[in-house]
Amino acid sequence: MAGPVARQFGGARRRLIEELQAKGVHDVAVIRAFDLTPRHLFVPTGVQHRAYEDASLPIGNGQTISQPSVHATYLATLALAGTERVLEIGTGSGYQTVLLAHLAAQVFSVERIAPLLERSRAVIAQCGVTNVSLLLGDGTHGWKAYAPYDAILVSAASPDVPKPLLEQLADGGKLLVPVGGRDEQRLVLVTRHGDRYDRQDLNAVRFVPLVGDHGWTDDAR
Numbered sequence: 001m002a003g004p005v006a007r008q009f010g011g012a013r014r015r016l017i018e019e020l021q022a023k024g025v026h027d028v029a030v031i032r033a034f035d036l037t038p039r040h041l042f043v044p045t046g047v048q049h050r051a052y053e054d055a056s057l058p059i060g061n062g063q064t065i066s067q068p069s070v071h072a073t074y075l076a077t078l079a080l081a082g083t084e085r086v087l088e089i090g091t092g093s094g095y096q097t098v099l100l101a102h103l104a105a106q107v108f109s110v111e112r113i114a115p116l117l118e119r120s121r122a123v124i125a126q127c128g129v130t131n132v133s134l135l136l137g138d139g140t141h142g143w144k145a146y147a148p149y150d151a152i153l154v155s156a157a158s159p160d161v162p163k164p165l166l167e168q169l170a171d172g173g174k175l176l177v178p179v180g181g182r183d184e185q186r187l188v189l190v191t192r193h194g195d196r197y198d199r200q201d202l203n204a205v206r207f208v209p210l211v212g213d214h215g216w217t218d219d220a221r
């Protein structure tokens with residue numbers, strides 16, 4: 001991205017990147033994506049002064065934008081080469097969607113809350129990325145029309161790995177999903193090898209619930 005929007009908060013964005021590097025994020029492509037993505041556009045104006053803290057922040061409708069270091073973990077784990085077709089479940093603010101747009105060939109993202117999706121659509125356009133497609137709906141069903149995906153990232157927590165997402169994973173593809181209770185989960189990495197799915201449990205995480213047919217069936221806290 002170029003122009004005045006990119007230059008705004010440039011110093012704060014630099015400091016966030018240094019903080020991420022100090023926390024062990026060294027992947028050059030991932031760092032570049034953070035550098036190209038103006039996080040202050042993805043948060044409500046009331047918390048814009050905190051946009052470049054390594055913290056999750058409220059984005060309205062009871063949802064949050066994730067902590068940048070959590071996005072960095074996801075992105076470093078996937079090690080995208082730039083050629084992939086990626087599916088994201090839980091567009092939220094659209095921030096990670098734009099990070100992905102800088103790291104993959106095509107990004108498909110599904111969000112269930114209409115006002116969030118519309119706001120993220122506007123900000124994504126403002127960022128000038130054109131390789132993103134958005135869908136309003138229950139992402140626990142995936143997005144069949146464009147499957148299979150080389151990578152699937154779920155940004156909300158599920159009691160179990162949603163089955164349709166396994167089916168929409170390409171051979172050799174990777175799926176990242178937080179699995180566990182409503183309040184604490186473990187990040188799970190599933191890698192598909194033909195009909196075999198290798199599951200690896202990674203670090204402890206905290207995400208808002210994945211609400212849908214193959215997730216939590218109600219959003220009561």
Ligand code: SAH
Pocket residue numbers: 059063064065066089090091092093094095096097110111112113116137138139140155156208209210211212213215
């Ligand atoms: N990566 C986003 C995370 C937003 S929070 C960001 O950093 O902004 C998780 C999002 O998942 C919320 O916006 C929530 O509405 C959405 N979500 C929850 N269940 C969903 C489902 N079944 N399908 C699509 N989106 C869902």
